[in-house]
Amino acid sequence: MPDYSNLVHAIDALGYEGYSVLPQYLDRNGHMNIGYYSVIFDQALDLPWPLLGLGYDNIGADGHSGHSTFALESHVTYQRELRKDDPLDFTFQIVDIDAKRIHYFMTMLHRRERWLAATLESISMCINMATRRSDAWPEAPLARLQAVFEVHRQRPRPAEVGRKVGIRRRPA
Numbered sequence: 001m002p003d004y005s006n007l008v009h010a011i012d013a014l015g016y017e018g019y020s021v022l023p024q025y026l027d028r029n030g031h032m033n034i035g036y037y038s039v040i041f042d043q044a045l046d047l048p049w050p051l052l053g054l055g056y057d058n059i060g061a062d063g064h065s066g067h068s069t070f071a072l073e074s075h076v077t078y079q080r081e082l083r084k085d086d087p088l089d090f091t092f093q094i095v096d097i098d099a100k101r102i103h104y105f106m107t108m109l110h111r112r113e114r115w116l117a118a119t120l121e122s123i124s125m126c127i128n129m130a131t132r133r134s135d136a137w138p139e140a141p142l143a144r145l146q147a148v149f150e151v152h153r154q155r156p157r158p159a160e161v162g163r164k165v166g167i168r169r170r171p172a
Helices: 007-012 034-045 139-152
Strands: 067-078 088-097 101-110 116-128
Touching: 007 139, 034 067, 034 088, 034 101, 034 116, 088 139
Parallel strands: none
Antiparallel strands: 067 116, 088 101, 101 116
16 A cells, blocks of 8 residues: 555645736725636645646546546635735645545635635545546545545644535524
8 A cells, every 4th residue: 555644744835836816816896806716726726636646637638538526516715805916825625535525625825924815615526537427536546535634634624614605693
């Protein structure tokens, strides 16, 4: 069995240099438009995904073979306003896995000042690109996912995990 002892450290140490709020991401309020949060979270996910064996290298050159992941559900929370040129950093944590799905959580931080700008909670599913249907994780990615999950499950569960959208009302 492969040794994945350095995998969690490699994911935690990923360098997200170069991620920042570009002028075209701004809306009329002078801050980052909500649509770009999802775009940037998705781009940031391209760093841990290959380490977990979920990168685009697993898709055949024809785009119709191998395995990929498709997002099933996502929830973004906006914690603090981001403005032009704010530098960004990210964290990644596996919340749960099963035979064909991964539930993960990411934070978007101001790189220098370290305040929380946004969070993303998402579930993705393993997809067989030949059938474009859900499939069980192949053996190698599953082993990596399980190894990282065993460490991540010991970490505190982020408060935003499982939040639902709604207006909170105080009892009368």
